Amino acid sequence: MNTNPPAPLFARVALLGIGLIGSSLARAMRARPGLAGEIVANARTEATLARVRELGIVDRTETDPAAAVAGADLVILCAPVGTYESLAAAIAPHLAPGAIVSDVGSTKRSVIRDVGPHIPAGVHLVPAHPLAGTEHSGPDAGFAELFDGRWAILTPPAGTDDLAVARVRSFWEGCGAMVETMDADHHDRVLAIVSHLPHLIAFTICGTADDLADESRGQVLKFAASGFRDFTRIAASDPVMWRDIFLNNKDALLEMLARFTEDAQAMARAVRWGDAGYIEDKVERGRAIRRSLIELNQA
């Protein structure tokens, strides 16, 4: 008669970076004990790690990423994507045989480009991107339910070990997410239009509005509640994270911005020449598409 609990999915999980996403993962693992035996956290600053110890959301903290990954069977990069290459170089010699390296970054081609070459033989790279977040950052901002009912997209390179992919899928499902697998190119194009371009626009239009300050500062500030405020809500997110996302999804982002700009210029031309039918068609179409998105997401 065996009364021991079943072994957890991963015996030791190392989180490199422990902000909103990393600390939410730590809390999600704590909330479902079958996912991880030991949770180890590394962060860029000792102050962050001290705060993580106060919060009591991991089992151990390590100031050296190499020490954090030693003996871990799952390593998750939870730092801005611009740090991945140096993190990968630092941890590569210390990865355990058979370990899985994953991440939570918003760009996926860049992960394969920056991390892939450092992965030793016998270690598996399974990039992942949970489509979840809030406008807050840091280890205090996380919560165990962040991934509940949200998508996590896996982008394993061709030839990745099936069992490693299946284990990462189980991990995200265990954290409450729905899992989809696609190739990194596809991911980056889809995210460019549904997330990266809207963020670029939101950041930009705030600046455009502020540049009117000399003429209209008081009024712009006073009346911004009207539409502008909701429209720019997503501009509240972390600047370093977004700088890295823009730089690491350059091709798809520039292509989507070019397509959007063409469409906006066509609308501008219709406005200039008073083409009421064109404008009404486009407005109606945008509205219908938005409505179908909502219905699909609610279905």
Next chain:
Amino acid sequence: MNTNPPAPLFARVALLGIGLIGSSLARAMRARPGLAGEIVANARTEATLARVRELGIVDRTETDPAAAVAGADLVILCAPVGTYESLAAAIAPHLAPGAIVSDVGSTKRSVIRDVGPHIPAGVHLVPAHPLAGTEHSGPDAGFAELFDGRWAILTPPAGTDDLAVARVRSFWEGCGAMVETMDADHHDRVLAIVSHLPHLIAFTICGTADDLADESRGQVLKFAASGFRDFTRIAASDPVMWRDIFLNNKDALLEMLARFTEDAQAMARAVRWGDAGYIEDKVERGRAIRRSLIELNQA
């Protein structure tokens, strides 16, 4: 000893158009009996007027705008701004001496241009714009509290009778709004950046996303919840109303779109050339501006 209630601010108010805004005004007047003696509604279709009678939110309905305005001391245009010129022409001969003509349109130079020339001597034009609304339309969508704590902007042309302006101010304050007066040019520039351009962008990017359908339709629809959904919330509003707004604030809208496009292109160039400092600065600035808008609006 006089036990009669004081006379209402306006003895008879005529609403030309009774959708979201007009029906909210009717309900707000009903909720505060000191504002209007009789409330008369006109609409383009008899079906709308039948529904308004069922709702019981006005005292009388008239299918002819001329009949609706006869004897009214306040006439409020609550239809899309593109209809104003023909409405003004139709009602002009029937306006009572001393009456005030106002409106609720989102563009104000166009009101002075389209309605002004029809206003007879002794009648006062006091254009107004309540910065309030929802994504719903029609007489069922209105509610008495829509204007509570929201701005109503008055744009009386130079030389407008002070008492007429003061009475319109009292009317909007009675409906719960805060009132600000400015010139129509200024209004149109401010609204172009805080409302009209964000709507143009939101309508447009929905189309841009849908045009990717052949390649990525499933994924775009599936993952649009991530940022895109909130960002495009404002794209749910009425197409005819927005067509008319775009056409009637052409100059300011095209100028703001040109400024925004320059700024977006500068960001695109920085992304293309990997100028991390520029991107981080702009993202940080956009974020700081958004934060200050929120703080100001909450203060």
